[in-house]
Structure formats: C-alpha cells, structure tokens
Amino acid sequence: MKRLLPISVTLFTLALAGCGEESDESPVDGRDFDAENFSEPAPYTGRVIDGYLRNARVWLDMDGDGQYTAGPMTIENSSGTEITLENGEPTAMTGEDGKFALDISELVQDPLVSPDIDPRDYPLFAVTLPGQTLEQTRIGEVDVDVAYILSAPPGVRNVTPLSTLVRQRRVIGVQDLTATTNELSDALGNVNLVSDYVKSGDHRAHAYARAFARFLGSQFPESTAEQLRDSDGLEWYLSKEAAYLLGVSFVRNALDVVKAVDEAAPQGNYENVDVDDLGLPEVPIELEDPVILERQTVLAQSEDEGGLPASMSNLSVSAELVFDYSEDGRVKSVTAHGCMKPSLREIARLVAAGGKIADTGIQWIPGISLSEQSAIFYKDEGADERLVFDWQKGEATFESATTCHPELGPSSTELGGPADITYEWDVADAKVQSVTATSDGKTEVLEPDNLSVLEPDEDEHRDPFFGFTRTVSVEGEEDQEEVVTLGSMDDCESTIEEDDRDAPLVVSARQPFTVSGSITQPDGFDSLALEFDDRDERGRLLRFGFQDETLGVDNPDGFDWAFYYPSEASNDYVEDQPNLIATAFLNEYGGSRDCGRVFERMPSAAYARVDYTYQRLSEYLTGLVE
Numbered sequence: 001m002k003r004l005l006p007i008s009v010t011l012f013t014l015a016l017a018g019c020g021e022e023s024d025e026s027p028v029d030g031r032d033f034d035a036e037n038f039s040e041p042a043p044y045t046g047r048v049i050d051g052y053l054r055n056a057r058v059w060l061d062m063d064g065d066g067q068y069t070a071g072p073m074t075i076e077n078s079s080g081t082e083i084t085l086e087n088g089e090p091t092a093m094t095g096e097d098g099k100f101a102l103d104i105s106e107l108v109q110d111p112l113v114s115p116d117i118d119p120r121d122y123p124l125f126a127v128t129l130p131g132q133t134l135e136q137t138r139i140g141e142v143d144v145d146v147a148y149i150l151s152a153p154p155g156v157r158n159v160t161p162l163s164t165l166v167r168q169r170r171v172i173g174v175q176d177l178t179a180t181t182n183e184l185s186d187a188l189g190n191v192n193l194v195s196d197y198v199k200s201g202d203h204r205a206h207a208y209a210r211a212f213a214r215f216l217g218s219q220f221p222e223s224t225a226e227q228l229r230d231s232d233g234l235e236w237y238l239s240k241e242a243a244y245l246l247g248v249s250f251v252r253n254a255l256d257v258v259k260a261v262d263e264a265a266p267q268g269n270y271e272n273v274d275v276d277d278l279g280l281p282e283v284p285i286e287l288e289d290p291v292i293l294e295r296q297t298v299l300a301q302s303e304d305e306g307g308l309p310a311s312m313s314n315l316s317v318s319a320e321l322v323f324d325y326s327e328d329g330r331v332k333s334v335t336a337h338g339c340m341k342p343s344l345r346e347i348a349r350l351v352a353a354g355g356k357i358a359d360t361g362i363q364w365i366p367g368i369s370l371s372e373q374s375a376i377f378y379k380d381e382g383a384d385e386r387l388v389f390d391w392q393k394g395e396a397t398f399e400s401a402t403t404c405h406p407e408l409g410p411s412s413t414e415l416g417g418p419a420d421i422t423y424e425w426d427v428a429d430a431k432v433q434s435v436t437a438t439s440d441g442k443t444e445v446l447e448p449d450n451l452s453v454l455e456p457d458e459d460e461h462r463d464p465f466f467g468f469t470r471t472v473s474v475e476g477e478e479d480q481e482e483v484v485t486l487g488s489m490d491d492c493e494s495t496i497e498e499d500d501r502d503a504p505l506v507v508s509a510r511q512p513f514t515v516s517g518s519i520t521q522p523d524g525f526d527s528l529a530l531e532f533d534d535r536d537e538r539g540r541l542l543r544f545g546f547q548d549e550t551l552g553v554d555n556p557d558g559f560d561w562a563f564y565y566p567s568e569a570s571n572d573y574v575e576d577q578p579n580l581i582a583t584a585f586l587n588e589y590g591g592s593r594d595c596g597r598v599f600e601r602m603p604s605a606a607y608a609r610v611d612y613t614y615q616r617l618s619e620y621l622t623g624l625v626e
Contacts, residue, residue, distance in 0.1 A: 041108055043101035044090065044119045046157030048126040048150065049198055050213045051206075052098035052136040057233025058126040058159065059091035060102060060119055066149065066243030067125070068234055081114045090119070091234070094126070097136070120155040123167055127236075128217075130229045146217035147225035149243070152194070161212035162193040162205060165254055168247035172622045182626050184255045187262065203271040210275040211261045215253065219246055219285055241618065242287035248621045249327050253281045286329035286617060290358035291574050294615045296321040298338065298368050300586075300608035301375035308370060308553050309588065311605045318375040318608075319368065323357070329617050330355035336385040338378030339404035341551065342421070343367035344446040344470070347396065348435045351425045353454045355391045358617075362464040362541055362579045365561065366610045368586070371404040371552035386415055396423040407550065409440050427453055443473045449484070464541045464579075465530050467513065481517040485530075493535060495596035504567045505599035507542060509534040521547055522558040527592040533565075533599065538578050540565055542599050545589045553607065558589035564602060572614075584610040 048056045059068045062075060062085075071088030090102035107117035126149070133144040152163035153170060169176065177185040177193070188208070197205035227236040260278045261270070301318040302310035319338025326332050331350060334340070346365055353359035377384045385400045397419035400411045408420045420440075426433040432451040437444040449467035470481045493508040500506055511530040515521055525547065533540040540563070547558040562585045566572040574580055586608040 041104055044104045044157075045099065045101045046124060046152075046159060047098040047196060048094045048100060049098050049158060049160045049196060050135055050144075050150075050209055052096075052198060053126070053128065053144065054094055054096060054098065054134045054136065054141070056094045056098070056126050056128050056133045057091065058094055058100045058102070058124060059089045060104075060122050061125045061151070062089050062117075062122050065240045066151075067127075067236065067238055070234065075117075077114050079114075083109065083114055083117070093233075123154050124152045124157060124159050126150045126159045127228065127233055129231065129233050130225055132229075147220045147228045148213060148216035149220070149238075149246070150213075150216075156194045158194055158196050160194075160197070161209040161216065162191070162197070164216070164247075165212065165251065166193050168251050169625075171244070172248055172251060172625060174251070174625050184258065184626075187255060187258045204265075204268075207261050207265065207270040207273040207275070208258060210273075211257050211278055211280060212250070212254070214275055214278075215257050215280050216246070216250060218280070219249060219283065221287060239287070241289040245285060245287055245289055245327075245618050245621070248618060248625065249283055249285050251625050252327070252621065253283055256281045284326075284328040286327065286356065286358075288358075289616050289618050290329060290356075291577050291580060291614045292325060292329060292358055292617050292620065293323050293363040294613045294620065295323065296364070296366060297611040297613070298340075298366070298374075298608060299611070300368060300370050301372070309605050309607045312603075312609065315606070315609055316375065317378060319378050323364075325357075325617065325620055327621060328356070329358055330391055331357050331389055333389065334387040335383045337382075338384055339369035339371055339374035339400070339402050340385055340387070341367045341369045341405075342387050342398050342423075342437075344423075344435050344437060344444065345466075345468070347423055348425070348432050348446055348448055348451060348466075348468075349464070350389075351427065351435065351453075352432050352451050355389060356454075358577065359454050360464075361539070361577075362563075362581060363612075363614075365464065366584055366586075366608075368608055368610065369404045369552050370586075370607060373402060373404045374552075377402045377404070383415055394425055394427070397421070398423070404552070407439075407442065430455075441475050445471045445473075447471075463539070465511070465513075465544065470517075470519075472519070479518045481515065481519040484514050484516075486512040486514065489532065489534065490595065491534065492595035497596075500598045503598045505533050505540070505542060505565065506535065507531045507533065507593070507595050507597050507599055510595045515547075519547075520549075522556055522589065524591065525558050525589070529592065531593070531595075531599075540579055543590075547589075555588065555607070559607065560587040560589050561585070562587055562600070562603070574614075580614055581612050583612065586610075 048058055063069050068091055069089050072084050072086045073088050074082050074084050076082050085106050087106055090104050092100045092102050094100045104119050107119060109116050128144045128147050130145050130147050134141040135144050150159045150161060150164050151167045152159045153167045156163055177188060191205045224236055224238050257280055260280055261273055264273045264278055297317060298319040299315040299317050301316045302308050302314055303316055304310050304314040319336055319340060321340055322335045324332045346367055349360050357363050384402050387396060387398045389396045398421040399415050400420050401414050402411060422438045425435045430453050432448050435446045447469045451466050467483050467485045472479045489509045489511045491509050496506055509532040513528050528545055531543040533542055543560055543562045545558055545560050563581045564583045566582050585603050585606045587603055587606050
C-alpha cells in the first residue's frame with residue numbers, strides 16, 4: 001500500500017510535543033550516525049474523547065483508508081522513495097483519561113534516503129470496541145456498547161466527535177466552519193471544535209459531542225461492529241467508500257443533531273442534557289457507493305417543419321429529468337424541466353427494489369412526453385413537473401405545472417399544489433401485487449405477473465421487463481391490456497458470426513412476448529420479442545416494441561425503444577454495474593429481426609433521443625453539503 005508523502009514539514013498552529021532531539025554534532029570518526037548521542041523520538045501523544053474513552057483503538061492513518069493497516073506497509077514520498085514501515089501504522093490503545101502514546105520511531109529516516117516522516121501530516125483515527133471501551137463520566141466508567149469511528153485533522157491530537165466534524169468537512173471539500181457563514185456555523189457559535197472540552201469544562205461542546213457520538217454509532221454497520229466487539233481493533237473491515245459515506249452523512253445531518261441538543265437546553269443548561277432522550281435523525285445509509293442516475297436529457301423537439309420523427313441534427317432538447325436521492329440510495333423525487341410521462345412499469349420496478357434505483361440494474365427506462373409544449377416549458381427557468389416518492393407510506397405523487405397532459409385537465413401554473421396523479425402500491429407475499437395511478441376521472445392499475453421484491457442485501461438485480469395486466473378505467477368505461485412473456489429467454493449466441501463475436505453490442509438472446517386486450521394495438525404488432533445482449537450473462541436489454549397513444553404524437557404503427565451501452569474500454573463503463581444505459585432512442589416499431597446479429601448502429605432519425613448521466617452516490621451526497 002502506497003501513499004505520497006510530502007518532503008516539507010507541514011506548518012501547523014499546534015506544536016508537536018516531544019518529537020525528540022538529535023545531536024547536530026558528527027562523530028569524530030566521520031560516521032553520519034552517532035549511536036551514543038542519538039535519542040529515540042518521544043511518543044506522539046493525545047486523547048480520545050467523547051467523555052474520556054479508555055480501551056479505544058487509535059492509530060495514525062497514513063494510507064488514507066480510514067482503518068488500521070498492519071505492517072509491513074510501503075509508502076512513497078514525493079521524490080519517489082519507497083519507505084517500508086515494518087510495524088504498519090503507529091497504533092495504541094487508550095488508557096486513563098483517554099490518553100494514548102504512539103510509537104513513531106519508525107518514522108525517523110536515514111537523512112541520506114528520506115526526510116523524517118512528520119506524524120502531524122496525517123490524521124488520527126480512533127474506533128470504539130463494543131463491550132470493551134469505557135467512557136469516564138461523573139458517575140464512574142460506563143460501558144460503550146456501540147462502535148463508531150472518530151478522527152481529527154492532521155496535527156490535531158484531541159480525537160473527538162467535534163474534531164471528526166472538522167476533518168470530515170475538509171475531506172469532502174467544503175469550507176471550515178470558521179471560514180464560512182451558514183446555519184451550522186451560526187448554531188455552533190464560538191465552540192472550540194478541536195479542544196479538550198472535558199478538561200475545560202465546556203458543557204455545551206460536550207453535549208454536542210455526546211449527541212454526535214450517538215448519531216455516528218447509529219449509522220455504523222452492525223456487521224463491522226460485531227467484528228470489533230471481541231477484538232483488539234486491529235482486524236476489521238470497512239471499505240474506504242463506506243467510511244467516506246459515513247462521513248458525508250454525518251456532515252449533512254450535523255445541524256439537525258445540534259438543533260436537537262439546543263432544544264433540550266432552552267436555558268443554556270447543557271450540563272443536564274440527556275442525550276439518550278434526544279430525537280436524533282434516523283438516517284439509513286447505503287455504504288456500497290453505487291453509481292446512480294443523475295439526469296436524463298431528452299431530445300424530442302423537431303427543428304424541422306415535418307415534426308417527429310426527425311433527423312438527429314434536427315432534434316433539440318425538450319426536457320431534462322433530474323433525480324434526487326436519500327442517503328440509502330432511494331429515489332426521493334424526479335423533477336422535470338419540461339415534461340415527462342411517469343411509467344407505471346418503472347414505478348413497479350423501483351418498488352420491487354425497495355426504492356433503490358441501483359438495484360434495478362437498468363436504471364429508469366425513459367418515460368417521456370413528445371408534446372410540443374415540453375420544449376416551451378423547458379426553455380423557461382424553474383421546475384415544471386415533479387414525481388415524489390414517500391416510501392414509508394407506500395405512495396407517490398405527480399404534479400405538473402404544464403399543458404403537456406390535457407387528460408389531466410387544467411394544471412396549476414406552479415408546483416406546490418395538490419397532486420395531479422397519486423400512485424399507491426400493494427406489496428404482499430414478497431411480490432409487487434399492484435401499482436395504482438389515480439387522477440381526476442381516471443384509474444389505471446398495473447398488476448405484475450411475477451415481480452419479486454428484492455430482499456435487503458440480496459445481491460441481484462430485477463429483470464427490466466415483466467408480464468403484467470394493465471386496466472384503465474375512465475368515467476366508468478374499462479379497457480385492459482395484457483402483456484405475457486412466453487417461456488424462457490431463447491439463447492442464440494451460438495449463431496453469432498465469428499467476426500461479430502467481439503462487437504460491442506450483439507443480439508445474443510430473445511424473449512418472446514405477446515400483447516392482447518381491448519386496448520387497440522397496431523396492425524402487424526406480432527412476433528414481439530425483447531432483444532438482449534446476454535453475453536457473459538449481462539442481460540443487457542437492447543430493444544422492445546410497444547404502443548402508447550398518450551405520448552403526444554400520432555403513430556399508429558407503434559414504437560421501439562433501442563438502448564446503447566458503453567463499451568468495456570470506455571471510461572463510462574462500470575464493471576460491477578455493466579447495464580447502465582448511455583443513450584436510448586425512441587424509434588418507429590421495426591418488427592421482428594434475426595437473433596445473432598450485430599445490433600444496429602445508432603439511428604440517423606428518431607422520435608426522441610435520451611442521454612443518461614450518472615454519478616456515484618457519494619458524489620451526489622457531497623454536492624448537497626453546504
């Protein structure tokens with residue numbers, strides 16, 4: 001494991017205590033090293049504090065992964081010199097009053113090889129060991145039965161929940177609270193965030209710290225906490241990504257924690273705040289840091305008098321859909337600049353994944369509007385439509401401030417009023433039984449044939465397509481559409497020509513399906529099949545046909561969605577999420593085609609093009625921090 005080390009000594013306002021002294025006199029025999037006059041550097045000392053914590057594991061995090069790394073470990077300074085630390089990162093257990101002393105003798109280097117490594121250039125970390133760590137309180141030592149991680153910025157040697165807040169803000173790239181004005185800095189006021197608040201008797205800082213520690217413990221993964229329970233804190237695992245996400249969530253929720261403490265001390269009596277009784281935020285968090293859909297850019301405005309479909313050069317942006325998430329990766333809302341058309345099928349897939357879009361595999365098959373009004377609203381500033389999910393209640397609402405949906409009746413001129421469509425879903429026997437959309441005078445019910453709910457921590461994704469029955473009731477009249485998948489997927493990989501086997505996209509499997517019912521279907525809308533590139537069992541959906549008379553254009557022949565994905569050589573390719581669509585095209589239905597062929601190139605003309613933009617969950621959450 002390597003880390004780039006600075007050659008110059010970091011200037012820091014806190015003095016390094018006891019780094020030891022070396023004689024500047026050379027031995028009379030000309031040797032560079034005088035064993036007689038050499039003195040070992042003094043230990044690097046400090047304290048770990050919630051209250052003072054005894055039996056907590058503390059270490060100097062030299063490789064930046066947020067957990068202890070055993071030796072031998074190799075680091076590299078800025079001149080390219082590799083340095084081996086046989087004993088790994090300096091570490092120790094805390095003693096009485098939370099004190100620790102790290103042996104930093106290995107950081108002293110031969111001056112002909114490398115400058116000494118300055119411990120002040122690295123952050124200190126500490127972790128509590130459930131059932132072993134003890135907190136010193138006014139009534140004696142109390143068992144700490146939860147695990148949480150504390151840290152401090154480089155050079156700071158009081159490792160506390162408050163110093164953790166300071167460091168985490170620096171890590172995610174936002175300004176120090178002393179250098180900015182926001183609601184959190186105002187709430188904390190003149191609290192010293194890197195001090196020993198126990199020693200100074202700062203009850204306000206101590207109350208904040210205790211509440212922060214409780215919040216940190218509530219988010220720490222239970223499986224990792226159990227690893228620490230009966231250990232010495234040297235062998236446990238929390239990924240670097242997980243440690244970062246925990247830090248981002250802490251920074252995002254710090255203000256709510258501070259407010260809860262302040263409300264419990266209305267007269268400023270922080271000494272008597274009972275942290276266990278505080279109503280702190282309960283924030284589930286997704287620690288895998290998946291890639292999630294950030295936005296869809298819809299090009300469905302024809303610059304040609306002929307309307308749609310139009311050539312690619314004549315298609316311009318008509319809408320942009322922006323996705324918002326909670327810390328656990330659940331979709332909170334989809335906001336449209338311009339117009340969209342929420343899909344019952346996609347809502348059902350999202351419900352099956354517990355709201356976590358990354359677990360749907362292929363993320364959000366487009367639900368777009370081809371109304372000419374969309375581009376007009378898109379050009380104006382502000383949000384025009386919004387789909388909002390309430391996962392606790394099991395419902396969602398859609399609201400429009402546009403004229404793209406005449407079937408919904410008159411719309412408000414701005415968002416924030418009553419919902420135009422309300423969605424509810426029924427989950428029973430580990431399956432999505434139905435999704436119901438209710439609007440003025442209309443009810444639409446989608447009943448999936450066999451859409452299983454993804455269990456927590458289940459390592460698989462939902463199929464992007466499933467059979468269903470859709471019933472539409474308008475003012476007492478009822479129509480029905482039934483989509484049935486026929487048998488299992490037909491594999492045709494053996495028919496692929498030798499020269500085509502390494503092509504980026506090849507139709508290697510087909511899944512036949514039928515569409516029937518009283519809802520009118522186009523002539524020739526038969527021999528329907530989903531087309532997949534299933535090489536290496538990826539299950540990439542490439543094409544399927546459908547009919548939808550409410551998209552906003554007159555097309556009696558039906559539509560095709562065609563999907564294109566990044567190649568493995570692309571920077572956009574994600575190895576553990578290979579089914580992230582790069583671009584989708586809405587085409588006129590193209591009928592049945594041969595299996596085993598190289599998938600068609602991107603079309604020269606289409607009804608719409610949809611470009612996908614993704615980001616890591618950690619990147620999304622970091623962008624929300626002030």
